[in-house]
Amino acid sequence: xxxxxxxxxxxxxxxxxxxxxxxxxxxxxxxxxxxxxxxxxxxxxxxxxxxxxxxxxxxxxxxxxxxxxxxxxxxxxxxxxxxxxxxxxxxxxxxxxxxxxx
Numbered sequence: 014x015x016x017x018x019x020x021x022x023x024x025x026x027x028x029x030x031x032x033x034x035x036x037x038x039x040x041x042x043x044x045x046x047x048x049x050x051x052x053x054x055x056x057x058x059x060x061x062x063x064x065x066x067x068x069x070x071x072x073x074x075x076x077x078x079x080x081x082x083x084x085x086x087x088x089x090x091x092x093x094x095x096x097x098x099x100x101x102x103x104x105x106x107x108x109x110x111x112x113x114x115x
Contacts, residue, residue, distance in 0.1 A: 014070065015090055015100035036090035036098060045086055063089070066097035074099070078108040 016034035023030055041063065048054060067089060074081055081088075081099065088101040106113035 042086035
């Protein structure tokens with residue numbers, strides 16, 4: 014998962030700012046858009062690798078009773094080693110006693 018570092022309020026704009034781990038290879042959406050623009054495709058091995066890593070990440074979350082609830086290309090980040098990081102937990106829920114809570 015993309016690590017949360019800290020948060021603060023920007024006083025002049027009263028904006029909440031979140032400092033997160035840097036995904037130095039962007040997100041899957043940007044990769045899809047790049048391929049679309051160039052008329053190229055992902056390699057099948059790359060797709061399977063990303064898919065397996067996403068499943069492992071979701072399994073880890075579910076082991077902690079966390080339901081992400083917003084899996085999409087823009088929320089799946091990559092580092093330079095090709096490792097997947099799940100991010101954007103704004104609408105995630107924690108299961109307690111069989112129910113999901115924000």
